[in-house]
Amino acid sequence: MTRILLTRHFPEKVIEAARESFDVTLREAAHFLPEEEAAQALRDYDAVLCTLGDRFNAEALAQVDSPRTRVLANFGVGYNHIDVAAARAKGIAVSNTPDVVTESTADIGMALILATCRRIGEGERIVRAGKWPGWNPTQMLGTHVSGKTVGIVGMGRIGQAVAQRCHYGFGMPVLFYNRSLKGTALPALQVDSLTELMAESDIVVVTVPATPETRGLIGAEELAAMRPTGFLINIARGDIVDEAALIDALQRRAIAGAGLDVFAREPEVPEALMALENAVLTPHLGTAALETREAMGLMALENIRAWSRGEALPQALEG
Template sequence: MRKLLITRRLPDPVIAAAEARFDVTLRDDTSPLSSDELATALRDYDLVLPTLGDRFDAEAFAAVPEPRCKLLANFGVGYNHIDVAAAQAAGVAVTNTPGAVTDATADIALTLMLMSARRAGEGERLVRSGEWQGWHPTQMLGLHLTGKVLGVVGMGRIGKAIARRAHHGFDMEVVFFNRSQVAEPGVPARQLDNLAEVMAAADVVVIAVPANPATHHLIGAEALAAMKPTGHLVNIARGDIVDEAALIAALAEGRIAGAGLDVYEFEPKVPEALRRLDNVVLLPHLGTAALEVRTSMGMMAVDNLIAFDDGRELSNPV
């Protein structure tokens, strides 16, 4: 029976499914693996089920040049915490969990769009403070989403799911930027030639691209400068796609109206300057935080582990 390390506690059905097939060690700690734990994972286990923050980077593989581990079955669709090239060079396959996260992540995008546009976070803080003086006609006026323009940066599974919700639910016009041509966006939508055009055209911009070296700080000062002063930015992808310092400056100076963030550049650290701003909604990476979704993600990761154990083709290689 192969030895499997699960680096963070997962829903009970996932643990049970893994234990039915493998010799499981469950690390009951919510923090990412330390450098020593990364080395132990690669050296002492046949298989590892890691997740966000477990940094299997080139340095980790250099520390264990001939790893016993042969598969990192990542829990999550994003895998920017794993150096896939270094893993493959060391003979370690990598899988992820696409599909299972699509709808839940799109739902959080719509949550943030509404909360930012309608100033819901700011309003809730006002009520909790005890300082609300009652309704009046010009109180906390926000952006009415219906009929506005949504800009999607990255028209993959999640981008398309967000576009469907916005178009059918709020009658929004959809424009998008994608590095390759998208023949079937799923809703009436226009693919614009470059990022700046999307940033300028949209009332709300949602970031839905994967994190990789090409998308690091894709949304920086130049991209933010192209936005309308009434525009809102939403990020449900990965934190380092947005230059956080440039975003803070744009929000603080009123060059954009607001932002909604579920991810952060140096997560879980959130700059005090960002936390002080009223025109930003801050969520603690809730994109897939529903029990059935996290269970589906875990079962998909276990399916990848079982496929490897059976010598079959991996279901979700990256």
């Protein structure tokens, strides 16, 4: 029977489905799989259902000459923790879980837009600390969201879902920057450069995939192009934004605020960032809805089942 490793405690529906089809080892640790354990998993299991942070990088793969593993089924659309090319060179197929994460991730993007512009995190802290003096006409004035221009960095599935919410829900004009020409089903204007997008948008939402090319895509130069009244929202991956440059811009009030669901070295969050009242910080909640996480797990398992039947992986990634 196919032997598989589940690297975290996934939703019970996913675990039960895995056990119906495979010989399952469930790793109960809450933290990511380090390189040594990842290498050992490649020796011991036919397939691995892995997720964010599990270190199936080139170094881990180099430790195993003849891996038993034939499939790394990633639980999540982002796979920057897996060296896909190195895996394929070892004869290991890699898959991810696109589509099913789109709506829940876009919802978090919209939540961060509202929370950041309307100072919701700051307001809740005041109430919980017993420091609210009562309503007054000029207390905690934020930024009205409706009608503001939103700029989308990366107009893929998630970018389009955010744009749809902004345009149809809040009457927001939509600009977007994409590396290739992109048609959209909603009124949206593609701009020629990232700097132009940053300069022309009231709210910038980062939804671009994490790749070596997008690492540090938004740095000091791009942040300097933003308006002092502008907001940056990141629901992609933490290392796409230069965290130090963002902290500096927030501290100087060079931009008005940021809403972040992802961080460069998760779960570490810089103390300087946590100290900022103009930053709303959430613990990577993009796909954190039960229905979404179940769908992700079942999709990952279907890729392993396809391999076990000798079929192509439905969501196979190219190296």
